[in-house]
Amino acid sequence: MLQAILDGRRALSQYADASVLEGWIYPLFGGRIVSCMPGDEARLATYLSASPRILILGAGFAGTNAARQLDRRLRGTGAHVLLVDRGNASLFTPLLWTVADGRTAPSDVMVPIRDFQGRFSFVHADVEEIDIAGRTVRTSVGSYPYDILVVALGSITTLPPVPGIHEHALGFRYPVDAIRLRNRLIQAVEVARHTADAAARSALLSFAVVGGGDTGVELAATIHDYLHAALFDRYPELKGEQVRIIVLERAERLTPMERPDLSSHAQQMLERSGIEVHTGTTVEGITADGVQTSAGDFPARTVFWAAGISAPPVVRALPVEHAPNGAVIVDTTLRVPGHPEIIVVGDSAWIYDAEGKPVPPTAQAARVEGIYVAKSIANSLRGGPARPFTYRSLGHLALLGLHTGLGEVGPIEVRGFPAWLLWHAYYLYRIPTWGNRVRIVADLILAAIFGREAAQVPLNE
Numbered sequence: 004m005l006q007a008i009l010d011g012r013r014a015l016s017q018y019a020d021a022s023v024l025e026g027w028i029y030p031l032f033g034g035r036i037v038s039c040m041p042g043d044e045a046r047l048a049t050y051l052s053a054s055p056r057i058l059i060l061g062a063g064f065a066g067t068n069a070a071r072q073l074d075r076r077l078r079g080t081g082a083h084v085l086l087v088d089r090g091n092a093s094l095f096t097p098l099l100w101t102v103a104d105g106r107t108a109p110s111d112v113m114v115p116i117r118d119f120q121g122r123f124s125f126v127h128a129d130v131e132e133i134d135i136a137g138r139t140v141r142t143s144v145g146s147y148p149y150d151i152l153v154v155a156l157g158s159i160t161t162l163p164p165v166p167g168i169h170e171h172a173l174g175f176r177y178p179v180d181a182i183r184l185r186n187r188l189i190q191a192v193e194v195a196r197h198t199a200d201a202a203a204r205s206a207l208l209s210f211a212v213v214g215g216g217d218t219g220v221e222l223a224a225t226i227h228d229y230l231h232a233a234l235f236d237r238y239p240e241l242k243g244e245q246v247r248i249i250v251l252e253r254a255e256r257l258t259p260m261e262r263p264d265l266s267s268h269a270q271q272m273l274e275r276s277g278i279e280v281h282t283g284t285t286v287e288g289i290t291a292d293g294v295q296t297s298a299g300d301f302p303a304r305t306v307f308w309a310a311g312i313s314a315p316p317v318v319r320a321l322p323v324e325h326a327p328n329g330a331v332i333v334d335t336t337l338r339v340p341g342h343p344e345i346i347v348v349g350d351s352a353w354i355y356d357a358e359g360k361p362v363p364p365t366a367q368a369a370r371v372e373g374i375y376v377a378k379s380i381a382n383s384l385r386g387g388p389a390r391p392f393t394y395r396s397l398g399h400l401a402l403l404g405l406h407t408g409l410g411e412v413g414p415i416e417v418r419g420f421p422a423w424l425l426w427h428a429y430y431l432y433r434i435p436t437w438g439n440r441v442r443i444v445a446d447l448i449l450a451a452i453f454g455r456e457a458a459q460v461p462l463n464e
C-alpha cells in the first residue's frame with residue numbers, strides 16, 4: 004500500500020475504509036496522497052452533477068470539520084461537498100501564540116487543506132456574494148450552485164470609531180500579526196538600547212493591549228514572555244529596565260474565564276508578573292505616544308487592539324436576520340429561519356443551543372458545530388429528523404506567560420505549570436495533521452535548546 008501512495012498510481016480508497024483514511028492516512032502522509040486522488044477538475048465535475056450539492060464556505064474550524072465529517076458520512080449517497088476558502092491552508096489560531104513568542108514558525112500553525120483533503124472538492128477563491136434566491140455563490144474564480152449551503156466564514160476584528168485607531172493600533176489574528184508583534188518588540192528593544200534619555204527609553208518599552216478577553220490577556224502575556232525569554236538575554240544591558248505592559252478593559256473584570264473567581268486569578272497572575280490591568284476603563288483615543296482613556300492617559304509606543312469581533316462583509320450582506328455584530332441568527336438546528344437549505348456555523352453564527360444557552364465564538368465551539376452539521380445533513384439525507392444542537396464546553400485554557408497558564412476543565416481549576424502543559428498537550432492533540440504536530444514539537448524543542456527566534460522579518464510595510 005505504501006508503494007501505491009508513493010507512486011501515486013491508485014486511489015487509496017481501494018485499500019482502506021474512510022475512517023482509516025481520515026483518521027490516520029491523510030493526517031500522516033498529507034500532500035503525498037493528493038497526487039493519487041482524482042484531480043480538481045474531476046472532483047468539480049462530480050460536485051456539479053451531484054445531488055445534493057453541499058457547498059461549504061470557509062475552511063476554518065467549523066468548515067473543515069464539517070467537510071471531513073461529511074466525507075466520511077456521505078459514502079453511498081449521491082451527495083458531494085465543495086469547500087471554498089481564500090487561503091489554501093487552515094489557520095490553527097490557538098497555537099498562534101507560539102509563533103508570536105518566537106518558538107515556532109508561521110507555517111507550523113497553518114494546515115494545508117490538500118494535506119487532509121479526502122474526497123471533497125476544494126476551490127481556492129474569495130467568496131464575493133451569496134445569492135440566496137438563485138442558490139448560487141459568486142467567487143473570484145466563478146460561480147457555484149448549491150442545494151445545501153454551509154456558511155463558515157469566521158469573523159473579523161471590529162475596529163470601533165476611536166480616534167487614531169487605524170493609524171496607531173495593531174491587530175492580532177493572522178500569522179503576519181505574530182511576525183509583526185515580534186518585529187515591533189525587537190525594534191523597540193533595538194532602539195531603546197541606544198537611547199540615552201531614560202524617559203524616552205521607558206516610552207519605547209511601554210506596550211498597551213486594549214481588550215481583556217482571551218486574546219487580550221494572552222497577547223499581554225505573550226509580550227511579557229517574548230521580551231523576557233527571548234530578547235533580554237540578547238540585550239543584557241536592558242535587563243533591569245522598567246518595562247510597562249498595560250491591559251485596558253472596559254468591563255469590570257477580565258473575561259477570558261466564565262467564572263468570576265478565575266478571572267480574578269488571571270488578573271492576579273498577570274499582575275504578579277508585572278503586567279498592569281485596568282478594568283472599567285474605556286479607550287477614547289490612540290496617538291503615536293499612548294492611549295487616552297476614561298481613567299487618564301497611558302504612555303505606550305506600541306498599542307494592540309484585541310477587543311470585539313464581527314461578521315465578515317459577505318455574511319453581513321446576507322438579507323436575513325443578524326445580531327448586532329453582524330453574525331447570522333440561526334435556529335437550534337443552526338439553520339437560517341425561513342431558509343432550511345442554509346446553515347451558518349462558527350463565528351459567523353449567533354447561536355443559542357437547544358437548552359437556550361448562548362454558544363461562544365470559539366474554535367472549540369466551531370469544531371463541534373461543524374461536526375454537528377455533518378451529522379445533521381447526513382441524517383436528513385437518510386430521512387431522519389433534525390435534532391437540535393446542544394453544546395457542552397470542555398473547559399477553557401489560557402497561556403499566561405513563561406511556563407504558566409490558567410484553566411477550567413469542568414469544575415476543576417488548573418493553574419501554573421500544569422495548565423501550561425495541558426494547554427500545549429491539548430492543542431497539539433487537536434492540530435489535524437501529524438506533519439504540523441511533529442514540526443511544532445521539533446520547533447518547541449529547538450527553541451528550548453538554542454533559544455527563540457529573534458530575527459526581524461522584513462514585511463515590506
Ligand SMILES: Cc1cc2nc3c(=O)[nH]c(=O)nc-3n(C[C@H](O)[C@H](O)[C@H](O)COP(=O)(O)OP(=O)(O)OC[C@H]3O[C@@H](n4cnc5c(N)ncnc54)[C@H](O)[C@@H]3O)c2cc1C
Pocket residue numbers: 060061062063064065066087088089090092093094096097098099128129130131155156157158175176217218315317348349350351364365366367368369
Ligand atoms: C489569536 C487568536 C487566538 C485564539 N485562540 C483560541 C483558543 O485558544 N481557543 C479557542 O477555542 N478559540 C480561540 N480563538 C477563536 C477561534 O480562532 C475562532 O473562534 C474560530 O477560528 C472560529 O472558527 P470559524 O470556523 O468560525 O472561523 P475561522 O476559523 O476564522 O475560519 C474562517 C475561514 O473563512 C475564510 N474566509 C473568510 N472570509 C472569506 C471570503 N470572503 N472568501 C473566502 N474565504 C473566506 C478564512 O480564510 C478562514 O479560513 C482564537 C482567535 C484568535 C484571533
